[in-house]
Amino acid sequence: MIIELQNLSFTSGGETFLQDISCRIEEGSVVLVMGPGGSGKTLLLKLMAGIVPATGGEILVDGEPLSRMSDRQILKTNLRQGFVFQDAALWQNLSLRQNLSLPVQYHFPSRSVQEINSSIDLLVRKLGFRANLELRPAHLSGGNRTTVSIMRALMLDPELCFMDEPSNGLDGATHDNLLELLKELKSGGRTLVIASHDGEIASLLADWILVLDEGRLLAFDTVQNLKHTEDERVRAILREVLDLSTTYDTDILEILGESDENPFA
Amino acid sequence: MAKIKRVRTHLDRFSLACRDCIQYYVGQRATAVNIAERTGSRIFSSGEAFFYAMGYFYRILRESFFFLLHKKSRRVLTFQILFTGVEALPVIAVISIGLGAIIIIQGVALLPQFGQGELVYPILITVITRELGPILTAFIIAARSGTAISTEIGNMVVSHEIEAYVSNGIDPISYLAVPRFLGVVFSMMLLNLYFNIFGLLGSFVVTTLITTIDFRYYVFNLMNALTAADILVSLAKSAVAGAIISVVATYYGFQVKVASTEVPVMAIKSVGRGFILIILSNAFLTVMYYLWT
Numbered sequence: 001m002i003i004e005l006q007n008l009s010f011t012s013g014g015e016t017f018l019q020d021i022s023c024r025i026e027e028g029s030v031v032l033v034m035g036p037g038g039s040g041k042t043l044l045l046k047l048m049a050g051i052v053p054a055t056g057g058e059i060l061v062d063g064e065p066l067s068r069m070s071d072r073q074i075l076k077t078n079l080r081q082g083f084v085f086q087d088a089a090l091w092q093n094l095s096l097r098q099n100l101s102l103p104v105q106y107h108f109p110s111r112s113v114q115e116i117n118s119s120i121d122l123l124v125r126k127l128g129f130r131a132n133l134e135l136r137p138a139h140l141s142g143g144n145r146t147t148v149s150i151m152r153a154l155m156l157d158p159e160l161c162f163m164d165e166p167s168n169g170l171d172g173a174t175h176d177n178l179l180e181l182l183k184e185l186k187s188g189g190r191t192l193v194i195a196s197h198d199g200e201i202a203s204l205l206a207d208w209i210l211v212l213d214e215g216r217l218l219a220f221d222t223v224q225n226l227k228h229t230e231d232e233r234v235r236a237i238l239r240e241v242l243d244l245s246t247t248y249d250t251d252i253l254e255i256l257g258e259s260d261e262n263p264f265a
Numbered sequence: 266m267a268k269i270k271r272v273r274t275h276l277d278r279f280s281l282a283c284r285d286c287i288q289y290y291v292g293q294r295a296t297a298v299n300i301a302e303r304t305g306s307r308i309f310s311s312g313e314a315f316f317y318a319m320g321y322f323y324r325i326l327r328e329s330f331f332f333l334l335h336k337k338s339r340r341v342l343t344f345q346i347l348f349t350g351v352e353a354l355p356v357i358a359v360i361s362i363g364l365g366a367i368i369i370i371q372g373v374a375l376l377p378q379f380g381q382g383e384l385v386y387p388i389l390i391t392v393i394t395r396e397l398g399p400i401l402t403a404f405i406i407a408a409r410s411g412t413a414i415s416t417e418i419g420n421m422v423v424s425h426e427i428e429a430y431v432s433n434g435i436d437p438i439s440y441l442a443v444p445r446f447l448g449v450v451f452s453m454m455l456l457n458l459y460f461n462i463f464g465l466l467g468s469f470v471v472t473t474l475i476t477t478i479d480f481r482y483y484v485f486n487l488m489n490a491l492t493a494a495d496i497l498v499s500l501a502k503s504a505v506a507g508a509i510i511s512v513v514a515t516y517y518g519f520q521v522k523v524a525s526t527e528v529p530v531m532a533i534k535s536v537g538r539g540f541i542l543i544i545l546s547n548a549f550l551t552v553m554y555y556l557w558t
Contacts, residue, residue, distance in 0.1 A: 046428070050431075051432055072436075075431070075436055076434065078431065078432055078434040083429075087425060089426055089428060090429070092424065102435075106338070106440070156433070162432075
């Protein structure tokens, strides 16, 4: 699944939130979306996923413009992609098991309950999720809700997955499990677009980094190229963003420049 | 020199007066333009909202057809019927029995004085079956289920649950609005039937308290007064009211944008608009009934 953005912009109530964003996300690549808070990362992910319609520019999915697709076609496209929301966005009136099984039951009514439950159990094991699946989302901690949101996004085995801060609130073990799962998805040829401040995700998974600031695209390049960028603003943002992470021993810290510039040194 | 000074002063005053006049005129014109602009913009946005609502209604009708073919979210439909049709039953029963009792007491007390005692049966049919049955049921359901629907959907918008449906390839209109639409329409027709049964039987029970009346005689007279057109118009009114309640409630629920403070505002709007549309549709169908019969 190839996503291409052509001069994408989003305006609401007279205010511009995203402006003139162009890039191409190749199949099987891992793109890390970075930027300070309020730079438009979540909105960009929602626009790319077709959840929020763009007000300007174009999004091409496998060469086909999203704006010319009918609602039904967009929903079919959404079937091929998963989305992890920053606030989990779990369905509050359903149990965790129902949250996970609903998308499968809706699209593949012929699948048996046993089949669906075995898919759920597999994801539960991979992420080391321990809470009772018969509980409602309101009974869970923030980290557990994020974990369920990740599992829900992967239930339909998507070709492309958008993840908005997937490691937020996760404990150490679940974080490690998440990294393993993401690596597995990457090696399986899945495309991942991840908005995150997580240095480990950046260093271990990212092929491309997209840097946003105040709704504008500052840089979209491979990790290798961005390590040597001359752009002071990009360097400053990466330094500022990565400052929030707690990782010492990752390659991404090279982006920060010499060791004396390293905020952790 | 003094003369020139006086002339200049006069000229200055005159030019100031002219400037004030021009400013006043321009100001008035600007205000007029402003009012015209605002009125035009309001008319335009109202027209736009009307066509948007019509498009939404069409979408619900179309998706209802697909829903009946595929039956994908039967669980939501079942819960809606349970909530609207079954849980509202006690309220409907009490109101209909009370109304039937009032009509029969007034009728039995007043009509024989004019030698028109038998008119009580057509009055019961007209009031309970054709007029108040559908409209009172609709008001109860609009206040009870309409607010619940718009509040629930509004809260789902705020907590991004609607976006979660879209991201999972589930159409919120097809999954959330259509089962509610079908559930409320079906429940309204069912509740209208209950209202009639309780209203007409309740009036009989009250009649037996004040006078001796044979049950078969009572039912026979009621059946004589009841026509197929009465039943049809009553069902049509309840179906239309059910459609109005559910469409308006889901429409305003989806109108919530970002904040939870918008939820009660939209719920109030949905009830207000719902009541107006129910009364208008009821009046329209009553006129159609009299033109038809």
